Amino acid sequence: MWTKSTSMMILVVSLALYPGRAAWSQMPNAPGGDFQTSAYWAVGYAVNAPTQLMGFSTVIFSPGLAHWGVYADYKRTLDSPEDGDEYDGSVTPSQAINDFNDRRTDDESVWTTVNVGIVRVLTGDLAVYAGAGYAREEAYEQYFDDQRDRGVFGYYWVKDDAGSGNRLNLLAGAWLRATPGVLFQFGAETAPRGFTVGAALVLPFLR
Numbered sequence: 001m002w003t004k005s006t007s008m009m010i011l012v013v014s015l016a017l018y019p020g021r022a023a024w025s026q027m028p029n030a031p032g033g034d035f036q037t038s039a040y041w042a043v044g045y046a047v048n049a050p051t052q053l054m055g056f057s058t059v060i061f062s063p064g065l066a067h068w069g070v071y072a073d074y075k076r077t078l079d080s081p082e083d084g085d086e087y088d089g090s091v092t093p094s095q096a097i098n099d100f101n102d103r104r105t106d107d108e109s110v111w112t113t114v115n116v117g118i119v120r121v122l123t124g125d126l127a128v129y130a131g132a133g134y135a136r137e138e139a140y141e142q143y144f145d146d147q148r149d150r151g152v153f154g155y156y157w158v159k160d161d162a163g164s165g166n167r168l169n170l171l172a173g174a175w176l177r178a179t180p181g182v183l184f185q186f187g188a189e190t191a192p193r194g195f196t197v198g199a200a201l202v203l204p205f206l207r
Helices: 004-016 021-025 093-099
Strands: 040-049 054-062 068-076 103-121 126-144 155-179 182-190 193-202
Touching: 040 068, 040 182, 054 103, 054 126, 054 193, 068 126, 093 103, 093 126, 093 155, 103 155, 155 193
Parallel strands: none
Antiparallel strands: 040 054, 040 193, 054 068, 068 103, 103 126, 126 155, 155 182, 182 193
């Protein structure tokens, strides 16, 4: 089962284990220069912390495109209240409050996003990006039943359909060239609000 610790481990390994400069330079069609002199295509692991701890990204830019490029990613929340024993799909927030007079104790959202953007190379080691994307929010609320008839020890989650829906996600950030074979990514997003962190391996271009 994919967990938050698994995701963070993948990110750490991606940041730590990458080809050295000498080994990378010997790969066929590998970029031989910096952002301003070589074409780059990279794929990697990206997260929108603290909400979305699983995601994948790709970026491509080239001097042949006048130092412009494109970026895309997919991210999602790992854990959902629906996965646990406390989830009760037969109860709505209105029933929990008005019919059962239960007390709301927490709320949580599960997000899935697909983003695209444009990239602009600024220096040999720095490129910036900005874009937008589709975000789907699934909202949940947790309630407490004093009589302990519902949920686990009285605690149970219900889906909040009124609070769920499609959102517009705006994002911006930067790609940093760590080595010819590895790029680091840092940025921010609005839906869900968080910080983008990632690492990507550069793929050699095919002839």
